[in-house]
Amino acid sequence: MENSTSPEASLWRERLTMDASVSPDSPVVKGTWITVGQVISRIVDGWSWSEILRSYPELCQDDIRACLAFTVEDEGSR
Numbered sequence: 001m002e003n004s005t006s007p008e009a010s011l012w013r014e015r016l017t018m019d020a021s022v023s024p025d026s027p028v029v030k031g032t033w034i035t036v037g038q039v040i041s042r043i044v045d046g047w048s049w050s051e052i053l054r055s056y057p058e059l060c061q062d063d064i065r066a067c068l069a070f071t072v073e074d075e076g077s078r
Contacts, residue, residue: 009069009073011062011065011066011069012027012066012067012069012070012073014066015029015030015062015063015066016028016029016030016036016066016067016070017030022035023035023037025037026038027070029058029059029063029066029067031058032056032058032059034056034058034059034063036067036070036071039052039056039059039063039064039067040067040068040071042055043064043068049061049064052064
């Protein structure tokens with residue numbers, strides 16, 4: 001696992017935030033009500049990035065990358 005100064009770690013820190021009014025457990029994509037958990041669930045369910053972006057037009061590819069990077073780092077810290 002790379003340290004927290006990796007580009008991936010920097011990406012999720014720039015694009016995600018904790019917002020208890022949206023979810024007490026999962027970070028959200030800044031400026032949205034979309035949680036990391038929602039994005040990751042879609043990926044696990046087999047959705048393509050294109051399908052995710054069509055369903056959540058407020059997201060961009062970097063937001064999906066940030067959700068993945070957060071999940072990898074979060075799992076690595078357990």
